[in-house]
Structure formats: structure tokens, C-alpha cells
Amino acid sequence: xxxxxxxxxxxxxxxxxxxxxxxxxxxxxxxxxxxxxxxxxxxxxxxxxxxxxxxxxxxxxxxxxxxxxxxxxxxxxxxxxxxxxxxxxxxxxxxxxxxxxxxxxxxxxxxxxxxxxxxxxxxxxxxxxxxxxxxxxxxxxxxxxxxxxxxxxxxxxxxxxxxxxxxxxxxxxxxxxxxxxxxxxxxxxxxxxxxxxxxxxxxxxxxxxxxxxxxxxxxxxxxxxxxxxxxxxxxxxxxxxxxxxxxxxxxxxxxxxxxxxxxxxxxxxxxxxxxxxxxxxxxxxxxxxxxxxxxxxxxxxxxxxxxxxxxxxxxxxxxxxxxxxxxxxxxxxxxxxxxxxxxxxxxxxxxxxxxxxxxxxxxxxxxxxxxxxxxxxxxxxxxxxxxxxxxxxxxxxxxxxxxxxxxxxxxxxxxxxxxxxxxxxxxxxxxxxxxxxxxxxxxxxxxxxxxxxxxxxxxxxxxxxxxxxxxxxxxxxxxxxxxxxxxxxxxxxxxxxxxxxxxxxxxxxxxxxxxxxxxxxxxxxxxxxxxxxxxxxxxxxxxxxxxxxxxxxxxxxxxxxxxxxxxxxxxxxxxxxxxxxxxxxxxxxxxxxxxxxxxxxxxxxxxxxxxxxxxxxxxxxxxxxxxxxxxxxxxxxxxxxxxxxxxxxxxxxxxxxxxxxxxxxx
Numbered sequence: 001x002x003x004x005x006x007x008x009x010x011x012x013x014x015x016x017x018x019x020x021x022x023x024x025x026x027x028x029x030x031x032x033x034x035x036x037x038x039x040x041x042x043x044x045x046x047x048x049x050x051x052x053x054x055x056x057x058x059x060x061x062x063x064x065x066x067x068x069x070x071x072x073x074x075x076x077x078x079x080x081x082x083x084x085x086x087x088x089x090x091x092x093x094x095x096x097x098x099x100x101x102x103x104x105x106x107x108x109x110x111x112x113x114x115x116x117x118x119x120x121x122x123x124x125x126x127x128x129x130x131x132x133x134x135x136x137x138x139x140x141x142x143x144x145x146x147x148x149x150x151x152x153x154x155x156x157x158x159x160x161x162x163x164x165x166x167x168x169x170x171x172x173x174x175x176x177x178x179x180x181x182x183x184x185x186x187x188x189x190x191x192x193x194x195x196x197x198x199x200x201x202x203x204x205x206x207x208x209x210x211x212x213x214x215x216x217x218x219x220x221x222x223x224x225x226x227x228x229x230x231x232x233x234x235x236x237x238x239x240x241x242x243x244x245x246x247x248x249x250x251x252x253x254x255x256x257x258x259x260x261x262x263x264x265x266x267x268x269x270x271x272x273x274x275x276x277x278x279x280x281x282x283x284x285x286x287x288x289x290x291x292x293x294x295x296x297x298x299x300x301x302x303x304x305x306x307x308x309x310x311x312x313x314x315x316x317x318x319x320x321x322x323x324x325x326x327x328x329x330x331x332x333x334x335x336x337x338x339x340x341x342x343x344x345x346x347x348x349x350x351x352x353x354x355x356x357x358x359x360x361x362x363x364x365x366x367x368x369x370x371x372x373x374x375x376x377x378x379x380x381x382x383x384x385x386x387x388x389x390x391x392x393x394x395x396x397x398x399x400x401x402x403x404x405x406x407x408x409x410x411x412x413x414x415x416x417x418x419x420x421x422x423x424x425x426x427x428x429x430x431x432x433x434x435x436x437x438x439x440x441x442x443x444x445x446x447x448x449x450x451x452x453x454x455x456x457x458x459x460x461x462x463x464x465x466x467x468x469x470x471x472x473x474x475x476x477x478x479x480x481x482x483x484x485x486x487x488x489x490x491x492x493x494x495x496x497x498x499x500x501x502x503x504x505x506x507x508x509x510x511x512x513x514x515x516x517x518x519x520x521x522x523x524x525x526x527x528x529x530x531x532x533x534x535x536x537x538x539x540x541x542x543x544x545x546x547x548x549x550x551x552x553x554x555x556x557x558x559x560x561x562x563x564x565x566x567x568x569x570x571x572x573x574x575x576x577x578x579x580x581x582x583x584x585x586x587x588x589x590x591x592x593x594x595x596x597x598x599x600x601x602x603x604x605x606x607x608x609x610x611x612x613x614x615x616x617x618x619x620x621x622x623x624x625x626x627x628x629x630x631x632x633x634x635x636x637x638x639x640x641x642x643x644x645x646x647x648x649x650x651x652x653x654x655x656x657x658x659x660x661x662x663x664x665x666x
Contacts, residue, residue, distance in 0.1 A: 072100050072101070072102055075095075075097075075098050075105070076102070076104050078091075079091045079094050079095060079108045079109065079112075082094065082112075083108055083109075083111055086115070088112040088113070088115075088116065091108070091109060092109065092112075095109050103130060103131075103132055103133065103134055103136075103137065106126065106129070106130040106133075106137065107130075107134075107136050107137050107140055109126055110123055110126050110140045110141060110144070111140050113144055114140055114141075114143045114144045114147060115147075117148060119144075120144055120145065120148040120150065123141060123144040124141075135161075135163050135164075135165050135168070138157075138161045138162075138168065139167045139168050141157065142154060142158055142161070142168065142171050142172065143171055145175075146172070146174070146175030146178075151175060151176065151179055151181065154172065154175055158171075166192075166195075166196055166198075166199070169188060169192045169193075169199065170196070170199055170202060172188055173185050173188050173189055173192070173199060173203065174202040174206075176188070176206075177202050177203065177209070178206070178209075180206070180209065182203075182207060182215075185202070185203060185206055186203070189203050197225050197227045197230075200219070200223045200224075200225070200226075200227070200230060201229040201230050201233070204216050204220050204223070204230045204234065205230075205233040207219065208233045208234065208236055208237040211240075213238070213241060216233065216234060216237055217237075220234050228254070228256055228257065228258050228260075231250065231254040231257075231261065232258070232260055232261045232264055234250060235250050235251055235254075235264055235265065235268075236264050236268070238250065239264065239267075239271070239272065240268075242272055244268070244269070244272055244274065251265050257290075259290060259291075259292075259296070262281070262285045262290060262296065263299060265278075265281055266278045266281050266296065266299045266300060266303075267295075267299040269281065269303070270302050270303045270306065273306075275303035275304075275306040276303075276307060278299060278300065278303045279303045279304070279307070279309075279312065282296070282299075282300045282303075292319075292323075293325070294325060294328050294330035294331045294334070295330075297316060297320060297325065297330075297331050297334050298330065298331075298334040300316055301313060301316055301334045301335060301337065302337075302338075304316065304338050305337065305338050305341035305342060308342055308343075308538055308543070308618070308620045309342070309541065309543070310339075310343070310344055310538065310618065311538065311540075311541050312541060313335075313339070313342055316335075316338075317335055327356060327357075329355070329357050329358065329359050329362060330361075332351060332355045332362065333365050335348075335351055336348045336351050336352055336362065336365045336366055336369065337365045337369070339351065339369075340365065340366075340368070340369030340372065340373070341369075341372075341647075343373075343616075343618045343645040343647060343652055345369060345370070345373045345375070348366065349366070358389075358391075359391075360391055360392075363386040363389075363391055363397070364394075364396050364397050364400060367379050367382050367383055367397065367401065367404070368396075368399075368400035368403070370382060370404060371400050371401070371403040371404035371406075371407060372407075372651050372652055373651070373652040373661065374407045374651060374653070374654070374662045374663075374666075375404075376404040376405060376408025376410060377408065379400065379401065379403075379404035380404055380405075380410075380413075383397070383401050383404075393425055393427065395427055395428075395430055395433070398417065398418075398421055398425075398427060398429075398433060399432050399433060399436060401414075401417050402414055402417060402418060402433060402436035402437065402440065403436060405440060406436060406439050406440045406443065407651055407662065407665075407666070409443070409444065409663075409665045411440060411441070411444045414436075414437070414440045415437070415440075418433060418436075418437050421433065430459075431457075431459045431462055431465070434453065434457045434459065434465065435462075435464055435465045435468060437450075437453055438450045438453055438454060438465050438468050438469060439468045439472070441453065442469055442473075443472055443475070443665070445476050447473065447476060447478055448481075450469055451469070451481060454466075454469070461488070461492070463489055463492045463496060466485045466486075466488045466489035466492070466499075467485075467496075467498050467499075467502070469481065469485040470482055470485040470486055470489065470498070470502040470503065470506075471502055471624070473485060473502075473506050474502060474506045474509055477506065477510050478506075479506055479512070482502070482503055482506040483503065485499075486502065486503040494526070495528055496528070497523070497529060497530045500519055500522065500523040500528060500530075501523075501530055503519050504516045504519040504520060504523075507519065508580075509580055531622070532547055533547070533599055533621070533622060534547045534548075534599050534621070535599035535600045535602070535620065535621040535622075536603065536620050537603045537607050537618065537620070538618065539606070539607070539610045539611065540610075544603070544606060546599045546602040546603050546606070547599050548597060548598050548599045549594070549597045550599065550602055553602075553606075555609075558609060559602055559605050559606055560597075562605040562606075562608060562609055563597075563601060563602070563605045566605065566636060566640075567596060569639045570632065570635045570636065570639065573639050574635075575631065575632065575635045577591070577592050577595050577628055577632075578626075578627050578631055579591045579592070579595075581595060581626045581627050581629075582594045582595050582628075595628050598626065598628070598629050599621065600619060600621055600625060600646060601629060601632060603619040604617060604619055604633065604644060607619065607644075608636075608640060608642065613642075614642075616642070616643040616644070616645055617642055617643070617644045617645065618645045618647075619644070619645070619646045619647070620646075620647045621647065621648045621649070622649065623649055624648050624650060625646055625666075629646075630653065630660065630664075630666075633646060633653070633655045634659060634660055635658065636655070637655040638657055638658030643655065643656045644656075650666070651666060653666070
């Protein structure tokens, strides 16, 4: 329903790469295993418990073995334990001290290399030294080729395997599917002597990842056994295409669901602008006793952000605090992003400071949060802190940094950061960075320079960059560049309502009413529909939505009384309506009345009526806040002694004691 306007900082919870989590073989000790846990030395018991922790010592010494290193079974178990824990160096230490090695020993070391990218040559050297390689040896070496994405070499090796089992075929088919080579995967699938559930999963998931949902569904319907992986993959495919009802039907029909299935549905709802349905499903999942993971929380918190539901976000935070996820970096980052997007910057800052570990995404989320709230100096200070902490910035970091400079009006500093990206940090500027610079220049009144930058950009301009330029033209009342921007925007997107509306607004701001009428007629003839402006406010977990001149809300009479009362108080405080914001060719009295009924003012008045004293009023708007509502909100914050926070399409405005955090620069 509502689209979040922030630059993406979070790991996308819905991008479940089923193939990347899909087992390559049935050999459980290989990197992508599906069967019950079992070591290569299947005749030996595991030390401790299944999948237990590796021994504490970094390197195994023969002296540590009761048989001077010749206890092959014990050594093999230690190697397997180290490999499982990802400590290949320790495993090699044991391996080198063994005087007797079995094929299982060699296979275990080979499995360690198969888990690491960039170690293909090492794996090849180990494989050629195996005295008597068995099928497991060949399958593990095949997994090394597949994991290195060398599919030609993998196919050549697959064809040389003397005795192929189901794991051999599945490893090759899954590797091809991962690399979106479905035609070759299909040929192997048809030639495979005996298929199992892993084979079907690989093919169905592969077709989904390649966007061939019809073929995936056809294969799914013919599969003799439909596993939860196959069901989930098909649901994912439908969600990607926006076929929500079909995805829902499959979800409730499937005999068993795992956490990935629930995550797929929740994230699918959020991505398809059905955040409310995603949050409801999350509650059902919890009621059913399914514990969330960081991916679940990322989706739910993104849903809370889109619904602007701070209270619900806080409830999710309480859930995190009571679970092992309270120390998880991804979960903490998702919470920071949610608090920033819901207008609770202090809560986000507190959480950031308290986090035991922060990764690049965490720093990006907080820097972006400061930038969107207009705290440019804090954002840039945090950027310096990130660099001092040894974290290298990426492209997303610089989008946040440039936004911070933009909202703070730091033109020279923003230009310096833009020029330093490639030179000092090795980060290539992308279209988003050019858009930020165009916005920075345009807001500062450097419209000609902004046009020059667009023309010099190595990228083909996208619609947003002309929309940014057009919006600035209204502020600076530049009709010539506005016409240039509108023409280019319509060339790229003939259905863009923003091009018509913004150009008409520029003409209206300069009292060119004939041109306003001409643009509106052209818009009607082109069958382009303007996105209606609306604002909303969350009161006791219920979202109340208002449109300008609203006639639907059940409490509208009381709201109008409150606004009339506020109008009198504002007049006494020196407020004068900005009639340029009434974009209609009508009389002054009617313009004042139209301005008083703007959606932002209706939402603020309702918040004053319904929220307890001292509680900040948080209003959200799907368009840019108008200058008159901005002026009025400053005045209301002073006469009512209330903090008012308004989020529009570009940033947050914090109104308090008669002033705004943007310092009237937005």
C-alpha cells in the first residue's frame, strides 16, 4: 500500500536463494548436505554429540593421541570435526601428522576445500594424490568445481566419474541450476537413471530463480514427492510475480511448512505492498510456536516501517530481547532501520550504541537514519567514526553521506565527498550518487550546474533524476528548466503524473494560470491520473488516513473544530497562510480554506485530540509536505507545546518550540 522511501540498507529478507541453500549431494558431510548427519567415517562414533564442537586445541599433535597419531579413526573424527567448524588449518595439522591415511581421511580434507571459494587448485592437488578414490571422492571434487562456478570444468569432470550415484547427478544438476543453465540441467534431469527428491527440488527451484514459473509449476505438479523445498520455491515464484492469491492458496494447502516458507510469505506480502497481511501472518506464525530468525524479523520490521507502526515495531523489539536474537547483528540492524523509519531517532541511536557488534550494514543504517532526519552533522561524524573503526564504506554509505549533505545544505562538502568516492575509496559512482548530486545542486539553486551534471553523467538518466530537478524548479520558480525537466521525464516515462503535476505547480507558483490549465488538459488527454496526496497517523495501533478536503473520517466534525480553534491561535501567534501553496485559481478566502483542510493539518489535529499530552505526534505523508503545512506545523508545535514529527517522501521534519530540524531548508 505504501512504499518506503529510504535507500535500502537492510539485507533483503525475501531474496531466498533456494538454490544457494539447496544440497548438492546426499553425502551429509559435504557442504550442501540434506540427509541425516553422518561423518565420512560412518563406521565410527562421533566425539561428543552429532555436530558437536571441534576440539579446543588449534592443532592436533600425535602426542595427544594414545597411539601416537596412528589411531586413524580418532584422527578422522577430529578432521571431520574441524572441517565442520570451518577450521581447515587445524584439520590439515591433524592430516599431516597421520602416518596412516584412509580414503575417508582424504575425502574429509577434500570436503574442507569444497567449502572454501578460491581453493580449487588445492583441492585438485589433494584429489590426484588419493590412492584409491571412491564415489564420495569424485562427488566431493565435483562439488569443488561447482562451488568455484567453473561449470565447464565441472561438466568435464562429471563425465569422467567412473561410477555415478544419485549424489553425482544431483551435484551437477544443482550446480547448473544455480548458474541459471537450466537447458543443460534439464538434459541431465531427463538422462538421470533414478531421481530423488533432491533432484526435483533442484529443477523446480532453478526454474523459479530463472523466472520460468510456468515450467517450475509444471514440474512441481508431476513430481512424485513434493517436499517443503519445492512448495516454498513455487510460492516464491508466485510472490515475485505478484500472484498473491495463488501463493496464499499454495501456502495453506501445503502439508508441512518450515521457517523458510513462513519467511517467504511474510516478505512476499511486504514486497507486494501488503505489509498489514505480512504482520498478521507473523502473529499467526508466533501463535503456532514457530520461532523467528533474523530474516523473519527483517521482513516484519520492514512491514512495521511501511505501516509506520512504531508500537508494533516496539513489540517486535521486546520479542527480540527475550530471544537469542538479541545479540544478532542482523536483527539489531533491522531494529535500527525500523526506529529510524518510524521517526524514533533517539531509540535507534540508543540501540546502535548498545550493539555489541556492528557490520557495514549497521553503520549504513544509522548514517542513513541521521541523514533522513536532517541530522547532517551527526551523520558525517558517524561516517568518520566508521572509517576510524576500520570499516570501508560502500556505495550505499555514500548515498547516505550525500543525502546528509543534501538535507543540511552542505554543497561544498557534498561535492568533495562525491569527488573522493573513486579517488580515495575505490567506489564507483552509480546513478543514485548522481541523483543525490543533482538534488544537492538543485536545492542550492545551482540549476544550471545540475543540468550540466546530468548531461555529463556516464549513465543514461532515469526518471527520478528529472523529477528531482523538476521539484527544485518550483522552489526557485524556474519555468525554463522546469519545462526541460518535464519534457525529458515524459520522454522516459509518458505515464508520469509527477511531470504534469510538478510542471503545473511551477506555473502556479509564478501565477501562469493559463499554462496550468493547459498542462492539466494535456494530462487528461493523455489519461494520466495524479496520485492523490494523503497523510496518516497511528493511534493505538490503528492507522487513520486523511486526504485533503477529507469528507469520510468519522471524527471529521471534531477535527474541523480543532482546526478552526488552531487557526485562531496561529493568527495571534503571527501565522500567515502561504497562498502560493493553494494551487487553484480561486479567491483568497477559498485558498485559505483549502490550505486549512490539507491532509497534514487534519492528521496533526487528530493527533492533538487523541494522543496524551507529551507524546510526540508522528504524521506520515505520501508526497512532499507543502510550504504552508510546514509553516503551520512550526507554529502549532509552539502554541500546543507538542513535538510534531512529519515524514514525507524525502525526509523527516521534527517540529518543536516553533522551529524545524530542517532549518527551513528542504
